[in-house]
Amino acid sequence: MQVRELVSRIKKGDRTALAKGITLAENDPKGAAKLLAPMGSPGRAFVVGITGPPGTGKSSLVDRLIEAYRKDGLKVGVIAVDPSSPITGGALLGDRIRMSGHAADSHVFIRSMASRGWSGGLSRATSQVIRLMDAAGYDLVLLETVGIGQSDIEVVGVSHAVLVVLMPGLGDDIQVSKAGLMEIGDIYVVNKSDLEGADLMVVSLLSLFRGSPRSPPVLKVSALSGEGVEKLHDDIEKIRTPFTAGNTELRLKSIRGMIVETARGAAMEHLAGVSEVKAEGLARQVLAGKTTIEAAAARLSA
Amino acid sequence: MQVRELVSRIKKGDRTALAKGITLAENDPKGAAKLLAPMGSPGRAFVVGITGPPGTGKSSLVDRLIEAYRKDGLKVGVIAVDPSSPITGGALLGDRIRMSGHAADSHVFIRSMASRGWSGGLSRATSQVIRLMDAAGYDLVLLETVGIGQSDIEVVGVSHAVLVVLMPGLGDDIQVSKAGLMEIGDIYVVNKSDLEGADLMVVSLLSLFRGSPRSPPVLKVSALSGEGVEKLHDDIEKIRTPFTAGNTELRLKSIRGMIVETARGAAMEHLAGVSEVKAEGLARQVLAGKTTIEAAAARLSA
Numbered sequence A, B: 001m002q003v004r005e006l007v008s009r010i011k012k013g014d015r016t017a018l019a020k021g022i023t024l025a026e027n028d029p030k031g032a033a034k035l036l037a038p039m040g041s042p043g044r045a046f047v048v049g050i051t052g053p054p055g056t057g058k059s060s061l062v063d064r065l066i067e068a069y070r071k072d073g074l075k076v077g078v079i080a081v082d083p084s085s086p087i088t089g090g091a092l093l094g095d096r097i098r099m100s101g102h103a104a105d106s107h108v109f110i111r112s113m114a115s116r117g118w119s120g121g122l123s124r125a126t127s128q129v130i131r132l133m134d135a136a137g138y139d140l141v142l143l144e145t146v147g148i149g150q151s152d153i154e155v156v157g158v159s160h161a162v163l164v165v166l167m168p169g170l171g172d173d174i175q176v177s178k179a180g181l182m183e184i185g186d187i188y189v190v191n192k193s194d195l196e197g198a199d200l201m202v203v204s205l206l207s208l209f210r211g212s213p214r215s216p217p218v219l220k221v222s223a224l225s226g227e228g229v230e231k232l233h234d235d236i237e238k239i240r241t242p243f244t245a246g247n248t249e250l251r252l253k254s255i256r257g258m259i260v261e262t263a264r265g266a267a268m269e270h271l272a273g274v275s276e277v278k279a280e281g282l283a284r285q286v287l288a289g290k291t292t293i294e295a296a297a298a299r300l301s302a
Helices: A003-011 A015-027 A029-039 A058-071 A093-098 A121-135 A150-158 A178-184 A198-209 A229-244 A249-273 A276-287 A293-301 B003-011 B015-027 B029-039 B058-071 B092-098 B121-135 B150-158 B178-184 B198-209 B229-244 B249-273 B276-287 B293-301
Strands: A046-052 A076-082 A108-114 A140-146 A161-166 A187-190 A218-220 B046-052 B076-082 B108-114 B140-146 B161-166 B187-190 B218-220
Touching: A003 A015, A003 A029, A003 A121, A015 A029, A015 A108, A015 A121, A029 A121, A029 A249, A029 B293, A046 A058, A046 A150, A046 A229, A058 A076, A058 A140, A058 A161, A058 A229, A076 A121, A108 A121, A121 A140, A121 A150, A121 A249, A140 A150, A150 A249, A161 A229, A187 A198, A187 A229, A198 A218, A218 A229, A229 A249, A249 A293, A249 B249, A249 B276, A249 B293, A276 A293, A276 B249, A293 B029, A293 B249, B003 B015, B003 B029, B003 B121, B015 B029, B015 B108, B015 B121, B029 B121, B029 B249, B046 B058, B046 B150, B046 B229, B058 B076, B058 B140, B058 B161, B058 B229, B076 B121, B108 B121, B121 B140, B121 B150, B121 B249, B140 B150, B150 B249, B161 B229, B187 B198, B187 B229, B198 B218, B218 B229, B229 B249, B249 B293, B276 B293
Parallel strands: A046 A140, A046 A161, A076 A108, A076 A140, A161 A187, A187 A218, B046 B140, B046 B161, B076 B108, B076 B140, B161 B187, B187 B218
Antiparallel strands: none
């Protein structure tokens, strides 16, 4: 398919064309950029980032949000970003959502993306996929990620609203870093509200914001039973309404995030593309005492 | 303290000087590079990377390894790298080890490092801290990280031997990605061997390597009781012995990793240092349709 035809089909909402565009974004950044340039930036899609530690039920929550927004008649795109590493698996999030009933809905488009060796491609591709979904007429993009490491930052950067999903009794390794946590969320969700300790969790989150200029909502939700989802939907709407009405502040924030993530991704991809031979040669020079690691690193990037 | 005096003190094994050098590496990369240049690359320290999902007991295992190697008379440095994110806390790993008895041992040096906003500084600093410990006469450096995301790659890159620590009954979110997992470990440890399912875990790991050219050891260990730690120590020694005897292959691999991580860190730090004003201006141009995200990203990095 020619670029021109692909662009035209994506803009008409053709799902196959959109899928092709996304695959292009994943594998061929320059090709995807060519695709995006003639589309402009409609900037209609509202991007909700959903992040939180593993196991807090983010996918079930996404499922509920799809349901709620489909009732409103919105077209919903879902991007599940898996920070796959050699240790943890990838492509788990999206697969779960895909197994739900929404996959058959022609106004729901679900795509999971796993990083491949952290070459930086994920940061760049996520932004491009959001823009493709936007161009294809999706009103809402739910961007889900396991909230560990770099992917948090990306989600926060490119989203218009960020949900931080927690649950009662988070273990030792997944502690809540108070300082950082306070900064990133627009809405805090204590999911699995049927579990013991949910109220305690809400109270301790609220206490974090006491005396701070910011007081984002803290909600108890059960994605399982659906309890609290309506309130969550309403709180998202409070952020989305001014956006839809044309407020540019959130748009600028998201564009800025996309620029930074695209730059970050490009830098990482450049390094990943540097030849093994060059790195090996530099390492030999360091071993022989002819240069330093720092000087070699500078030459590797050049 | 002048650089010259600091260098001389670190080389004599002065702990206060080493701590100062590490703080410099964390906060002032160029200052640390100046410190490292006159030290050369003794390359005596053997670096063991220890990675795995949260909660698998890596810190307890590190504790056991310190114990085993202190019996051998080695000086042991420990770097606990916490992939802190806005969601997960930082500085957990090292604190736990520090609470153990080894902290009082003058031949054990423990330092935990948390990333601050993922500006890339961690990658670069980790390499520098290894080199400082090396210069200070540490024979063994244990580099521990929670095995999620970018930190895995760093650990693998700069280490001479990589332990992958797993445990029976790993949950849904922390799945073992077979393809990736097979590539990174030199030794696989199924910790918490008293738990149900340990044998099954060993069997399934072994089955991953069936028919592959590589067959790394898969060990059942209980860091709690100490069972299996001696065998683990022996297996590490099988890798360390040729290294100590002067084999350069592992040295080259580690230096190559340090060069790449230093370059990666420098690129990220550069981007983090780009002014908000510049990013904001570019975002406004994108919003106005005067440029594309890709072009803006290229200008941001320039």
